[in-house]
Structures are given as structure tokens and as C-alpha cells.
Amino acid sequence: MNITVDASPLGIGFYHRQAQTGVSRVVEKLVAGLHRDPSVRLTLAAPTHLSGTMRYADTTFGAQAPPFVNRPVEQRLARVENGLLSPFVWNSMPSKLIREGFYRMRRQLDMETARFDERQFAEQAIYHSPFYAIPPEIGASKRIKKLLTVHDLIPVRHPEWFPDGERAVRQVLETLPPDAFVTTVSEATKVDFCEYTGFDPARVTPIRLAASPDLFYPATDESRQQAVRQKLGLGDGPYLLSLATLEPRKNIDHLLRCFVNLVEAGELPDELNLVLVGAKGWKLDALLAEIARHDRIRNRLVFTGFVADDDLAPLYTGALAFVYPSLYEGFGLPPLEAMQCGLPVITSNVSSLPEVVGDAALLVPPTDAAALSQALLTVVNSATVRADLSARSLARARLFSWEKFSQEHIALYKTIA
Secondary structure (H helix, E strand, O other): OEEEEEOHHHHHHHHOHHHOOHHHHHHHHHHHHHHHOOOOEEEEEOOOOHHHHHHHHHHHHHHHOOOEOOOHHHHHHHHHHHHHHOOOOOOOHHHHHHHHHHHHHHHHOOOOOOOOOHHHOOOOEEEEEOOOOOOHHHHHOOOOEEEEEEOOOHHHHOOOOOOOOHHHHHHHHHOOOOOOEEEEOOHHHHHHHHHHHOOOHHHEEEOOOOOOOOOOOOOOOHHHHHHHHHHHOOOOOOEEEEEOOEOHHHOHHHHHHHHHHHHHOOOOOOOOEEEEEOOEOOOOHHHHHHHHOOHHHHOOEEEEEOOOHHHHHHHHHOOOEEEEOOOOOOOOHHHHHHHHOOOOEEEEOOOOHHHHHOOOOEEEOOOOHHHHHHHHHHHHHOHHHHHHHHHHHHHHHOOOOHHHHHHHHHHHHHHHO
16 A cells, blocks of 8 residues: 655754654554555655655664655755754754754745655555645646544634634644545544534544553662652652643543542641643643642642653652643543553543543542542542552553554554545
8 A cells, every 4th residue: 555644743853852742643553564564565645844854764763764745845855954953962053053044944945845746756656645735736626536534623612721723723624635544543533523524424533542661661660769858849748640632621620629628627647748740831820829828738739740651661660659630632632641550540521531541540520629539539548449440540541552553544444545
């Protein structure tokens, strides 16, 4: 099969490491899985950030790097840029100046966005965009089959949570060719997509994500756990863990209020802390300022900020439980990551989360304070419940893998071709 994947998220992340989001990991796993499979003749495309995407491919695959379908003139310019960049570290000042110069050159030459020629594509080619809009030249082609991955419709369903995201999602959906196929990361997202667009459900296939086994596993080495505790300032006592950008959709303010109320009521052990991992988002300032006035509460909360990949497994494994009261998720990787570490999980009973955790977690309505508080008390006070949930977590996590993710895509390609 001749499969072309839009790999531009990998090129964006090559020079802008802060842009290496969950989508980048998904594209990375998809490209790697297709590259390994002998039934796939893989080519790559980069509607934007071609030089970074080519450099990612060369760095990752070496001489076996998949070829690109971008026009030869675009590839030549990208190779010149990469040749000038090769002596320098990616985040050095010379690197930044060279990239800025080529960016301005592309704007002057009207080459900021790639233009594709369908003659660059093999016969019976399938173009798969794992995130961005399908380019207009490919969308208009009757010869090339099209596939788009939709991760969620949250910005259009709840624009109040994403002030800048609604327009981008609408553009992807409004430019989707009617003859395209779609894959979603969950059944819940498929339902949202079909309801919003009126798209034929028969052309939409859910393919669920996975958690990296290299990053998320039971890290039972106590010395590693202790080193991470010390590094992040967690202390020696037990802790509940939550991981999310501190923004309204993740519902962290709800978790904080429930935890604070239980502490003030004396219902939680004195040594138990709540650890929050993730960048500070928005609309939490007032709550955090209120908490900061109470020494007894403030000392029970630990905000770690960014945590390095190598520290995640010990951090997860060392926790008493993982709490994720999100209001809405297209898939919801953090609970799966926690389960893969063998952690008891408390999460919301809405959107895609129930299909991710199955019966391996305590599910609560995301706005029900009494339900979340009771779930916290149940997990904290019962070693039997924690052991049962831990065993269920590990069993549930084994149902998801990146190999399965790749093979389900290949099966879908076969039905499209």
C-alpha cells in the first residue's frame, strides 16, 4: 500500500520542543509503526516546516528515511537550510538566525505553505493527515484517497475553554473533502464528530491511542522513587497525584476544593498531600490566591510544573492514587498512563474516559463534589480497594498498545485502498 502521512507535527517539534505535545507522540508512533511494516510503502509530506520534518526523518531513520512527496524545489531549499543548520545545536543562536532567515525567504517566495502536485504521489495513494487540515490540492484530487484523524471537537463544543482554538478546528472540518475518510481516537469523539458535521458514520472509524511502555510502567525501585521525591520536593509521606494543564477543562479547581474541604474536616491523614503536575493554565489565580492564605492547606499542595519523562514512572508508581476529574476528553491519556503504572484511578464518567478505563477505575460525575470526595476517602482509607484497582488497572492497560494502534490503521488503509 502507498501511504503518505503528514509528518509536519514532528518537524514543528524538532526545533520547538515545547510543541512536542500528545499529537506529536501520536504521529511519531504512527510513522514508526508504518515504517516497520513490510506491507506499507511509506512516504511523508510536510505542508509546513518541511526542513524540520526532513531533519527529523533523517535523524530518526538515517539512510532508511521515507522519501517526501513535497515538490522538488521545496525539498532542495529545505536541504540547503538543513546543511547550514547541521553544525549547530538546535536551540543555539546561529540555528535560530538561520531558520528565521529561511522563514522570511519562504514568505517572500510565497513558499511558506507547501503546494502539492498529485503527480508526486504513487498510484492508489492514501494521504493521511493525523492532525492538520488536508491540503487543498490533495483534497481536490480524485486520484488520491484521503484520511483525516480527529482527536476531539472540544474547541467547537466548548469554545469558552479554548479561546484561540475554535477557528483552527473549524478550518479543519470545513475543508474536509466529502469523499474523505475519518478516524477518531475514541467512540465518543466519533459520535461528536458525526453529530456536528453530519458526516456518514460508515466512513468514520475509531482507533484508540496507547501509552508508551518506555515511559509508563511500574517503577518499583524505591531508590528511584525516593530520588524523584527529593527532586520534586514531595517529602516522604503518601500523596495523591493529578497530571494536567491547570486550566478550566481539566477541572483542577474542583479537585482542589474537594481536597481542601476534606483536609479542613479532618477526614484525610495529616501526612497526605496532593501533587499537581503540569503547566499553570488560566482562570485558577483567584483560587490559588485563596489557598495561599491558609498555611495548613498550602503546605499540603505540591505544584511540580514540568516533569522530565524519565521521572514520570517513579512519580506515578509512588502515588497512592491518580485523580483526573476532567470535564471533557477526546481520549484521555493520563488515566491510561497511570493504569499502565499500576495505579488506582479516579476519573470522570463523561466523554471518552469510561471507554478508556472500563471497570478499572472509580468513575464519578465531574461536577459532583460529594461523589469525588467519597471516592477519595474510599481509595485513601482502603488498602483492599487500592490493591483491587491496581490489579484492574494493569489488566486494562494491556488492552492498549502502539502496535495495535498501527495495525488497526493498516487494516483501515486496506479497506480504503
